Amino acid sequence: MLYCCQANIGNSDTDELIDTQRNGIDWGYFLKKARTEGISPLIYHRLQKVVISKNNIPKDVIEELKKDYYLSATKNTLIFKELGKLLEACNKVGLQVIVLKGAALAETVYENLALRPMSDIDLLVRKEDLLSLDKQLKTLGYWPSDRSVDDIDLYSPSYLTTLDYRNSSNNSPSFHIHWHFVNSTIPNDSYIKDIPIENIWRDAEKTRIAQVETQVMVPHHLIIHLSEHALRVTHSLSKFCFFCDINEAITFYQERLDWDKLLRESDKFNLSRMVYLSLYFAGKFLATRIPHDVLLKLRPKRFTLGEKLFINSISNNDRSPGLSYLVHLSMNKGLFRKMRFVWRTLFPPRQIIAQRSYIPQSRVSPMNYLRRIKEVFSHFFKMVIILGKNFRRKPWKTCNSSCSLSFRAQREIFPRPEVNKDSSLRSETFIFDRG
Numbered sequence: 001m002l003y004c005c006q007a008n009i010g011n012s013d014t015d016e017l018i019d020t021q022r023n024g025i026d027w028g029y030f031l032k033k034a035r036t037e038g039i040s041p042l043i044y045h046r047l048q049k050v051v052i053s054k055n056n057i058p059k060d061v062i063e064e065l066k067k068d069y070y071l072s073a074t075k076n077t078l079i080f081k082e083l084g085k086l087l088e089a090c091n092k093v094g095l096q097v098i099v100l101k102g103a104a105l106a107e108t109v110y111e112n113l114a115l116r117p118m119s120d121i122d123l124l125v126r127k128e129d130l131l132s133l134d135k136q137l138k139t140l141g142y143w144p145s146d147r148s149v150d151d152i153d154l155y156s157p158s159y160l161t162t163l164d165y166r167n168s169s170n171n172s173p174s175f176h177i178h179w180h181f182v183n184s185t186i187p188n189d190s191y192i193k194d195i196p197i198e199n200i201w202r203d204a205e206k207t208r209i210a211q212v213e214t215q216v217m218v219p220h221h222l223i224i225h226l227s228e229h230a231l232r233v234t235h236s237l238s239k240f241c242f243f244c245d246i247n248e249a250i251t252f253y254q255e256r257l258d259w260d261k262l263l264r265e266s267d268k269f270n271l272s273r274m275v276y277l278s279l280y281f282a283g284k285f286l287a288t289r290i291p292h293d294v295l296l297k298l299r300p301k302r303f304t305l306g307e308k309l310f311i312n313s314i315s316n317n318d319r320s321p322g323l324s325y326l327v328h329l330s331m332n333k334g335l336f337r338k339m340r341f342v343w344r345t346l347f348p349p350r351q352i353i354a355q356r357s358y359i360p361q362s363r364v365s366p367m368n369y370l371r372r373i374k375e376v377f378s379h380f381f382k383m384v385i386i387l388g389k390n391f392r393r394k395p396w397k398t399c400n401s402s403c404s405l406s407f408r409a410q411r412e413i414f415p416r417p418e419v420n421k422d423s424s425l426r427s428e429t430f431i432f433d434r435g
Helices: 011-022 027-036 040-050 059-092 101-108 127-139 197-203 219-230 240-252 259-268 272-286 292-298 305-315 325-330 335-346 350-357 366-391 407-412
Strands: 120-124 162-166 174-178 205-209 212-216
Touching (some): 027 040, 059 205, 101 205, 101 219, 127 174, 219 259, 219 272, 259 272, 272 305, 305 325, 305 366, 325 335, 325 366, 350 366
Parallel strands (some): 120 174
Antiparallel strands (some): 162 174, 205 212
16 A cells, blocks of 8 residues: 555565565455545555556455545546636636645646545635635635634634635535634644745745646645644544655655755744654655655754654554644643643633634533533543553564554654764764653
């Protein structure tokens, strides 16, 4: 499955593939896993190039993957039809938008609408243009489902930076309208204020999506955004589709991707830790071609215990939503900020409770907060079970058969760096630090 997700396969990989296929593959589990990871259309597209003999693949598995592929193609064709209508309407009134995530990747990076399943359309708009975009969406029959644009305080910062628009038709996609590319229901004050969104607009580049001229992020901003997106608490690198997005984007933009700008902007946005973790694991799982010196420069000088526990779980292929909360907690420096972060996770502002519950702020009650606390503690206990299981694993053990990443590879993540006086980079000699 991992080889199907890779952009390039070398001779040594081919030899390993032959050995794997000789040992037998549980195709029922393979199909189930491909769907769970959100990559079944991509698997269908590449599987027959990877498997040596087509006769080795059960016909029912091929048929099920084929259904997923054409279902994704049909669904995305309808999605892009609606997107094209909105982009044309925006262009007519001179309203600028930036197409984000799936809609930006499917047609440009994957170059095949079927390969990148989508559930909604993400667009970035300037905050002062929200009212204008709201008008265009309503003209096309889309209305806000979580809160009205009139509820948005244009001058007050918030870490939940989206509006959700839906159409009454069952076949219509939803539009997820952002005025900042960071969006979360947990407090992200540790970095959101460091991200000048005007930089994204300044560097955005023109392209054609859904046969309409529009804008997308410049490659280095795209990689930063995908890395941050993959480590949101609800995602936590839990699906291979997050790695695939990063891998495909880096492969597609390889000649134009300015790694120096990526390093500078990651540092300026205070997202270097997230970019490092996402790129590191994309490299380990999918052999994404990332310059070694880039990882060295991105890598933090030290990791907190929480981050080490998170990395341990991902390395053992125990990927579950919620685990990256430990990374976000670590980014809040000092005991007071950490306590404040946890408190605001349990008791977010009323507007966030209202938006997540799809109710007006006036209807927010103590019961809504009790549900929030129950939800948080439910995730917390699941996280404790996963972390406890991985904490007991010995560091020299390899992870299970569905992941080729060995624990030995973690020595690169938990370094006690030795500084080379003749170089600004830390030495490539890594010593595993269990502390």
